[in-house]
């Protein structure tokens with residue numbers, strides 16, 4: 001056991017815990033004998049979801065067995081297997097992960113607990129929609145559940161931020177592909193209204209869609225955007241796995257390196273580099289899905305103070321909220337890297353499910369500007385008024401009252417949790433901060 005300072009990817013609010021890397025067999029015993037426990041994957045959640053101050057954190061990293069992929073594309077994997085591992089093994093055999101977030105460096109345990117989404121939510125839903133079954137260790141025993149077996153517990157675990165137990169293994173349904181390429185259409189839009197209209201009316205023609213929005217331009221160019229949409233290419237040749245990152249950031253950059261000026265310059269360059277329109281371009285899986293994985297530890301570029309990622313979902317009826325949020329940022333002059341705008345389909349039946357039919361916008365905001373906390377509070381108010389919510393896997397700062405208003409079904413999670421964890425062994429910094437769990 002080691003005592004470690006654990007960070008989220010945003011590096012804003014670390015805490016110290018005892019850390020173990022147990023096998024699946026050891027997890028069961030540890031849950032019975034410990035007072036406060038939480039699982040952790042690769043620490044790619046941005047805030048404090050994978051931290052537990054003063055408790056015992058069980059890293060997934062010793063649970064790494066991946067079974068052979070069945071002829072129907074289903075596969076049993078341990079919770080510590082990563083999306084990268086699944087792609088590496090699956091792609092040469094013609095199988096791809098059904099949902100991938102913007103990085104491959106995510107464990108299956110973390111993907112289930114946050115119920116991660118990709119650029120295909122409007123077509124394929126979130127990760128949990130492709131989990132057939134999972135094995136969950138709880139303080140009162142090990143339980144197998146799935147969408148048709150103990151479904152309540154299953155959906156509380158999918159998106160439950162690790163609070164129902166420790167996922168040991170899961171059976172995932174993979175997606176059949178014939179190529180390691182994606183055929184991509186890229187179009188540049190002069191403003192937000194134009195890109196949102198195109199996404200609303202045209203995204204159904206593509207499996208994958210994402211828009212990069214410039215949050216630093218005002219006036220008629222407010223929210224200018226680059227929309228990239230694509231589908232898996234058809235092919236007959238060999239399929240190659242994505243390459244590892246070639247470069248890394250060895251130490252934290254000076255705070256303030258990423259300021260209004262440098263971010264504005266980057267955004268400008270990015271727009272100028274994008275074609276007005278390019279259709280049918282073949283891109284590799286890595287370039288299309290995980291461009292940030294090309295640089296290891298890129299989060300250190302934000303300096304010691306770190307950064308906040310603020311991601312929200314709002315229903316279609318509140319499309320105007322997306323416009324207001326970007327206007328607020330552009331006018332506040334709080335620097336923000338290109339924001340990511342995607343369409344969402346329906347969420348899961350889970351009490352903490354994040355997606356809802358409509359929009360999701362993710363903003364990367366360096367910590368530092370004095371105006372930032374106020375702007376984030378204003379964003380909360382906008383999102384809440386629109387019937388929307390903030391993504392817990394990215395959150396580092398919501399307060400309990402706002403959380404409750406955004407996730408009014410949270411008590412259903414507590415009810416299910418009480419049946420399997422009656423003395424509340426499993427908790428996290430996030431659960432304590434949101435007063436989801438008081439222990």
Ligand SMILES: Cc1cc2nc3c(=O)[nH]c(=O)nc-3n(C[C@H](O)[C@H](O)[C@H](O)COP(=O)(O)OP(=O)(O)OC[C@H]3O[C@@H](n4cnc5c(N)ncnc54)[C@H](O)[C@@H]3O)c2cc1C
Nearest residue numbers: 041042043044045101102107109110113116117161162167
């Ligand atoms: C560059 C980047 C891009 C991203 N893009 C997206 C995106 O497009 N879409 C998206 O949805 N997310 C995205 N994310 C967020 C990321 O996918 C999630 O936060 C994911 O949960 C991280 O997985 P992890 O293995 O690092 O888990 P951690 O961050 O270590 O943990 C996340 C949560 O999972 C729980 N957990 C971990 N293992 C288990 C287990 N075995 N059993 C039960 N609970 C467990 C933890 O307790 C914690 O609550 C991105 C993150 C980064 C850094």
